[in-house]
Amino acid sequence: MSVMERLNQDMKQAMKDKAALKLSVIRMVKAAFQNEEINKGRQLSEDEELTILTRELKQRRESLHEFEKGGRLDLAEKTREEIEVLSAYLPVQLSENEVREIVREAIASTGASSKKEMGKVMGVIMPKVKGKADGTLVQKIVSEELPT
Incomplete structure (x- = not known):
């Protein structure tokens, strides 16, 4: 439906x-x-x-x-x-651990090695988590996972 x-x-x-x-x-x-x-x-x-x-x-x-x-x-x-x-109309939200796992996979697949490449990583992640995770949370986790 x-x-x-x-x-x-x-x-x-x-x-x-x-x-x-x-x-x-x-x-x-x-x-x-x-x-x-x-x-x-x-x-x-x-x-x-x-x-x-x-x-x-x-x-x-x-x-x-x-x-x-x-x-x-x-x-x-x-x-x-x-x-x-x-x-109630949105899909079930992903937990922080699930988002963190997706972020790690995206960093590995893009080969990002610093926070300067955050945009590239976010571009890969956001279509996967659309409606399932808050963008602010995703951005925070990407920032934590990428080295300076």
Whole structure:
């Protein structure tokens, strides 16, 4: 089942359950998908849908950080709930150890020997972990694994 089909099903269920927050998040994601489809002039691939979901999740995490920093616990809690809803549509996230193993394989395959070649390593890794790992975590691990 595609992400859009799941969203449609879950939207109907959220309406029946009167789950306002979940309904709101689903509508927001669907709107983001539709805007992207209009811009591209075609239906989105699952990979593009994952990219949009990841972008929306990243925005929520940044907002959560700012709300917590500003002492807005009410908004922080709402944002946490939105993150929970969005996370349900992403593939299972890789553990730090799994990401570290992928990073080591990428470093070996590219022959990277210093942090100057970080971009080359990231270019190999990111397509493999798209939607399954946070880019910030991947970047941190690549930085740790590459010698100076």
